[in-house]
Amino acid sequence: MSSKNWGKWLLIVLPLAAAGLLLWPTINYSLLSSERAELAADTSRAGREALARWDVDNKEAFESARAGRMKLGLDLRGGAYLTLEVDVLKLIESSADAEAIDDDFRSIIEETRKATSNSDVDVLTVFLEKFRARGKQLINYFPAAELTEQAVEEKLRRDATGSVDQAMEVLSQRINKYGVSEVSIQKQGSRRLVIELPDEKDTVQMRELLQQTARLEFKRVLMDRRMVKAFYAIDAAYKAYKSGAAPVVADTAKAADTTAKDVAAADTAKKADTAKTAADTGKANDPYKGLSEEEKGRRIIADFPFSYMVFGSVAANEQSQPQQFDLVGLKVNGVTPEQLPEKGMYMFRIPAQKLQEFLKILAVPQVRAAIPAELDILVSANGNATKPGVQPDYYEVYGVAREADLMGDVIEDAYPSFDNSNQPVVMMNMNAEGSDQWARITGANIGNRIAVVMDDRVWSAPTVQGKIPNGSSQISGSFRTEDAMRLAVVLKAGALKAPVQIIEERVVGPSLGEDSIRRGLTSTGLSFALIILFMMAYYAVGGAVADVALLMNILLTVAGLAAFGGTLTLPGIAGLILSTAMAVDANILIFERMREELYAGKTLKSAVDQGFSRAWSAILDSNLTNIAGAIPLIIWGSGPIKGFAITLLIGAIITLFTAVVVTRAIFQLLIAGGATTLNIGQKRTA
């Protein structure tokens, strides 16, 4: 085989390999998810464990396949889609000094609302233009620390941009807390958020979540050995709840927690013993002794449904080395909470994959009743990573006072900054009333920690270094710049009141989604099969060659779409149909030309050459016309129009390659293989 032919083979094989590579995540994802669905169908205990093991083993592969896969649009798989808009104008209005607002101000607001209601232009810019056009001064309307026009404008700008980030932060946290998997939340344009949910049933609850106002609170951190006791009490209460036992929580706890009782009984005599002997005794009493690892794990989960997830550590002070412990281990070794150091820095954490389970148990009312009245157990808002650079793999567990010491609405401003040693910090200012209370609280809690809690999750728990008299605080810690920005956004949630409105909502029920995907796929498949058969019947060998190119075209177009992170939607299918039609047309043009040449008595080689070169200009022009038309649709069109145009653009470019370059290469390979006549369905010449 000559080197020239090698090039032609490569022309055919390489794109196919590339398409395979690009589509692999999609294929792998569907393989993995069907494997997972099979496991998930088994709801027995063994089945659940197998599923949990599978999740651990395949976590990375599954995540990467999911990230790289071709996504199906709402119209093809069901689910819900919400567009939210942050009302920036309302924010501007509410940050103005209530006493300064006059009719002029109101009419400017009204004009701005009209001017911005039908487009995504920047509201603040429009407002400022109208404001200045009337010769007004911002400082006459807005309160500010520095009374310059510039400073007020900067503050407004910061608040307006921040309000979208803030809404996004608040909403993603709520959605995560709600435990809906695979929810995507994205910023769109200057003041919109798009939320996609895979399951339509969630929309009503989702709406409730979205319409709550953020609740920001400061709560004292109460972390000592009482926490450990509370965890065991939760175990007992949850077990009782699960077995449907009597509602009197305290009693049930005692009755149900037999293991604890046994261990406790063994403990009483040795209360004063050192931890070492306690551990020895514990070993002798190990209730799980002699059990297989698997059986042991099962028993532990049954006995400690809550605390088996928790890992703790305690250190005498900030400098000393913390001592690690796990709650099940303490019980097994016969260490009671009372034997743990009374004073010390306690930390508790749970593995990231246990978060939902942990929150689920905490949400049970009977469980809440088992927690001491003054205490509340909360989880950190964001996961932490054990090592830098890895995925967050654990969450902190906090014990905080149930009563809030201060509400977040006293915060006037919060912004990220840097301290003297150039470490990221968050600056926070409070209003007069808040400052007084803050001075009292910080004064009474020097050396203790105060948690920043929003929607029942802890965002930060800084230690109070000293009394803060004027409400102007600096929060420092081991955070990165983005953590500081995030915390600032959250702190402002208490101050900013930019309402969020749902302006568009689409729901496709699962029955419609399933039905449409099934029928859509079958009929699309049938349509393509029909075209493929028709081409073979009409153009014989030529048709078969064109079919190879056609299949390659579809494969490459879909792969191209996947590579660009596109979503396949109904309009996308329309684009695919059009580009396929154009690919078929390209080959028909070529074959009709070839036939003309063959009828004119040309040899096969020259007929093939002439066929391609004569048809080329028509194919090029028609595809380029469509490409030219698709580009403005991509730039200026919205959602579905864009989806159509992207598929068409990719398809048309690929058509130029497959229908012309690839089919020609195949014909030339056939000729190089010695073919002198070829059946492209022409009439036999007598």
Add this chain to the structure above:
Amino acid sequence: MDLIKKTNIDFVTNRGFFLRLSLLASIIGMLLVLGPEIPGLGLPRLIEPGIDFTGGTQTTVSFANTATSAEQVRGALGKAGYTSAEIKSFGKDGDFLIRINDVQDDASRVSADLVTKLNAAFSKNGEKAVILLGADNVGAKVSAELATDAAISLIIATIIILLYVAFRFEFVYGISAIIALAHDVTMAFVISVLVNKLGILNLELSINSLAAYLTILGYSINDKVVVFDRIRENREKHRGMPLAELVNLSLNETLSRTLITGISVLAALLVMVFLGGDVLEGFAFTMFTGIVIGTYSSVYVASSFLIWYTERVKHKNVGAVAHTEA
């Protein structure tokens, strides 16, 4: 197989008739479809733009009892306080589309509430009588934006296509193509509105259905470019041949390709019309009619206009020359 022999059909002699016919059909169709309700003639308002362009809420439900009638649904909704609801049946028996235009807020509540109320009204022994197939809520702001975006992007796309064809061929070819495209979309739109009004298929004008019209545009421009390309080639080959003859020759030479491509694509779309399900069938139907119209317009609109316009301009030029000589 070779079904289409070398032909010599006269496509051009009656061009004036076809051009007028197409123009007339487009105008009457548009007036009929976009015009207001004329009660005197018993003519209802035909166009029903979907909520994508008007704003409002739309809920699609499916009744377990397929014999449920639109009247029963209307009655139940009226009792539940939804007096302004429009009810339309579509697709399978027992499937209804309920639209409420005057609700701007809380659509998921409306949809969920509708399903609850209908279940309460129709279910016996606590069985689920109604399931929610889908719900859309489009705020007035979004609907205005969707319409503007669609219009802007379409206008720019048209201008770019015109410029490209004018650049690759001649300006008059670009004009001919755009006129033919306008004709295709208009006629396909008129037919869709009528079919939708007759309740055969759900062909409401939505942002998704725009993609079907874009497909028609794409297919049609492809068809025109193929013919124009042949004219361009033949003009070189047969110098001095009158334009009408040149166009007719080119139409005949490309006829085989036009029909074979058309037939294979139409056959594929027909499969989707019948088997595509609720979502694809309307889509495929619009494309099907559009492609038939587009194929016709390549021959009788684009080519006819090309000849008419060129000859008129030439005639004028000749007149102008004659005038200066006189």
